Amino acid sequence: MKTLVVYDSFFGNTEKIARAIGDALGYPDDVEILRVGDVKPEELMNADLLIVGSPTRAFRPSPATTRLLKSIARRALDGVNIAAFDTRVTEEEIAKGPWILRKMVRIFGYAAKPIADMLVKKGGTLVAAPEGFFVEGNEGH
Numbered sequence: 654m655k656t657l658v659v660y661d662s663f664f665g666n667t668e669k670i671a672r673a674i675g676d677a678l679g680y681p682d683d684v685e686i687l688r689v690g691d692v693k694p695e696e697l698m699n700a701d702l703l704i705v706g707s708p709t710r711a712f713r714p715s716p717a718t719t720r721l722l723k724s725i726a727r728r729a730l731d732g733v734n735i736a737a738f739d740t741r742v743t744e745e746e747i748a749k750g751p752w753i754l755r756k757m758v759r760i761f762g763y764a765a766k767p768i769a770d771m772l773v774k775k776g777g778t779l780v781a782a783p784e785g786f787f788v789e790g791n792e793g794h
């Protein structure tokens with residue numbers, strides 16, 4: 654089974670999670686871990702399992718992640734199992750923030766769900782619920 658883990662990362666946290674997931678799934682045998690800018694949309698359809706992860710930036714996936722997902726052809730992920738994850742600030746951090754931030758988080762959420770939705774829209778079969786991983790501090794681990 655060929656697994657592809659695709660990630661974006663500004664400070665290294667999402668890359669760490671992507672590598673941990675890849676290792677757990679048996680990297681390097683049959684598992685490729687690629688940064689979002691290093692993968693072409695047509696390569697995604699060759700995977701049996703495709704996992705995409707992004708930092709949450711302004712309640713959404715990173716621009717490079719969104720660009721890649723949008724460029725996948727219609728139904729290109731038919732027969733591909735998919736899962737999505739994000740990294741995000743902690744709930745404590747959000748609770749400390751202004752009410753408007755708490756409200757926006759409630760309304761707009763995080764990156765993993767829109768990633769999963771987009772992959773399903775392109776034909777992928779969701780095999781695990783979208784998952785978030787907490788990062789303490791913008792550049793911390």
Ligand SMILES: Cc1cc2nc3c(=O)[nH]c(=O)nc-3n(C[C@H](O)[C@H](O)[C@H](O)COP(=O)(O)O)c2cc1C
Pocket residue numbers: 661662663664665666667668708709710711712713740741742743763788790791792
């Ligand atoms: C410009 C910017 C916007 C961010 N927006 C959000 C957000 O909307 N929700 C959230 O939970 N975290 C947000 N964060 C925190 C990032 O999710 C956190 O920096 C990220 O998980 C780090 O991952 P990376 O090291 O892979 O870049 C933001 C961070 C930055 C710098």
